[in-house]
Amino acid sequence: MNAEEIQAIFFAECEESLAAAEQGLAACMAGTQDDDTVNAVFRGVHSIKGGAGAFGYIALQGYTHTFETLLSDVRDGTVPITDALIELMLRALDTLSDHVGAARGLGETPDDAALQAELTAAMAANAGSAPAPAPAAEAQPASPPTVHAHDDDDEVTSDFDFAAMLDDITGSTSIAESSDAPDDDADTSWVVKVRPHAGAMRNGSEPLLMLRDVIDFGAMCIACDVSQVPPLDSLDPGTGYLGWTFAIPGEVDEAMVRDVFDFVGDECGLAIGDDAPMPPVRLPEPRALAPVAQAAPPIAAAPAPKAAATPMAKPAAQPPVAAAPPASAQTAPAPSAAPPPAPPAMGQSIRIELGKLDKLIDAVGELVIAQAMMAQRLAGDGLAATEELALLEGLTRDIQESAMAIRAQPIGSVFSRVPRILRELTASTGKHVRLDVSGESTELDKTVIERLGEPLTHLIRNAVDHGIEPAEERLAAGKSPEGTLTLSAEHKSGRILIRIADDGRGIDRERVLAKAIEKGLVVPDVIMSKEEIDLLIFAPGFSTAQSISNISGRGVGMDVVRQNVKELGGRITIESEPGSGTTFTMTLPLTLAISDGMVVNVGDQTLVVPLANVVESLRPEPKEVQGLGAHRAMINVRGRFIPVLPLYAAVGAAGAVERPEEGVLIVVETEGAGRAALLVDAICDQRQVVIKSLDTHYRSVEGVAGATILGDGRVALIVDVDGLVANSLSDAGQFAAGQFDTGFVEAA
């Protein structure tokens, strides 16, 4: 893995962090302001900061630091959560998003000076009342301890031969009792006295390694205090009885030495200077619980106050632990109220490069085809009932579903961008819009999700810009001054439905029609249904805005939305009620790769009808089909007349059944044109088909959604039912020729 790859991971993570923070803030705004929520926001920003530092994005790091500091105050409860604060944090998040974009090279580094000042002000506003933790920290000046301890501290009074042992331990060769080594270069070298306490061995530390570090600086161990070693029977192996005196070369500064012992904090007594007494021995304290053992007198009966004996740390090392700041409330429960063993693997995930996943999906697609081909071959040999074949088919389907599920993601990742869009719209239009979101967890294919952003953004801009009225107009109409935008997603018969509904003024059909006539999109005295007029807003180059605003009228019209949705193999419909609002419904496939289809024969051709469209199939009695002019026919299906469309005519197949009563009618449901009955010769199979795009292999063809490879290796076209039906029914159409078709879906 190289630096770029890690960087790519970081940016993916930034997106997630931003989304998580955004969600957290949205929850805060909605009134959920508990620790978890605030912490989620904090963690999002915190994690971006960590990466920014690691990758050297200075501006991003600096900005996140300010933001994080404020969030930290909020988390600790020193800054109260107010509406103004949430609003500030939302703006800060938007700028953070821009910063991330800039780091990625997708834009300019935002000018955040004013915002940073605001963020800082928000912290400072409360700094007075809160105990500022800052000054307590960082490097203590290197003042030698002023304690007056026993004179004999440094004296080696032992009659053991510790020198040899120490030689071993420290690797130093110059241990001498009351050595005069320091005199040799007294002018440059200085002395440090070290006595590791019991705690220095705790927590996986090893004092020996620290002493080695000191020696690595070129220090010399000039004395070892063994005076405190008790008789063997009262010796506690966990206690630090030994004290070492080192002569440190002059070029090594104190900070370096302190750094070595920084890890263990006050668990290692440190005294600087020849005159400083050796830090006293401290008896071990029971783990975790602070004050108890302090009562026990140190063996050496060092009368010096404890604080002074630990010059290394700030005066009271214990209190901050005991009087743990509020934040540790979340961490504290761990030891005793330990949650039950981790719910196994819940929420665990691994990150996979998308390319690998696509390869898997492709391979699974081929597997599905191969399986079908084999089934066909075996059927030809009279082995269709082979048990293993059914097993294989089941497994193939399982694998395929699992593979598709890997690509599936909750649509929430797209929805979470909406609040920001609305904030920007509020800023530029002055319209306040409340957002209702449902179905965020609805999953669909990643590619679909990724390509959904643009049309969704456009529809939302359109809804706020054109749909929702200014506050005065709303009040005059008896509505709440605040508009409402409803965003929802749901699964419906193998597709996903996404609705964007506003409670605005609805489509002004008169104006739309007038505009369309003016633009020459339709002939002047056309008679169109309400729905047809609504659909005109998707016509290329259509715009009803009296002045083109810079929001929804960026030179691209709603036709781009329609185009985007079409490219995803979906369709879009409009329901609008003057005065009460407009709802756009996008219907999209869950995946672009595989779908269930009905394989039918039409003359010399084999076609696939997507199962999602199929309602039923029937063999009509002659009297059930009624002619309607030369080329049209209707069939009465349970009291409902639906048009009969001969598929052979649409695809130009030769030798097909032309009389409905001789063939099979497949009743299909379409999104825009209601039901229709497709006339085919026969149904031969119903199975999964791997969709191959016709665009990439040939070109986009109207009425064809794609192609697939059948079990016998032949290529079959997949019928785009919606497009085909809509086109066929509007052949007598009222539109100016070729200008605009109501079939929204042509080919995937």
Next chain:
Amino acid sequence: MTTATRVLTVDDSPSMRALLNHALTTQGFDVSQAEDGMAALDWLALNEVDVVITDINMPRLDGFGLIERLREGSRHRDRPILVLTTESSEDKKARARAAGATGWIVKPFDPAKLVAAVRRVAH
């Protein structure tokens, strides 16, 4: 023959894990990864390790909680555990110490210092 020092890195940030992994594996360490304290506990229940490096702020079980849980049992009581922190304030250090951390590494870390810190606590 010495075998590679085994390090478990615990961080909810995939990029941070990737960075740690890169910095350590290129220096011959045997690196495993966990995405939070819970995942680390699960992993440690089944695997052996020489040094643990953990982030503090993580979902489910944070770094302090992880260390406390590990120190409770006998198996990891003396395991060197380094804490990754973005701040080096005395307050943070005191908390890390109290939780039972062996040492800390300040983010953003310098790979050489990271390796030195790990080498220094590995025993």
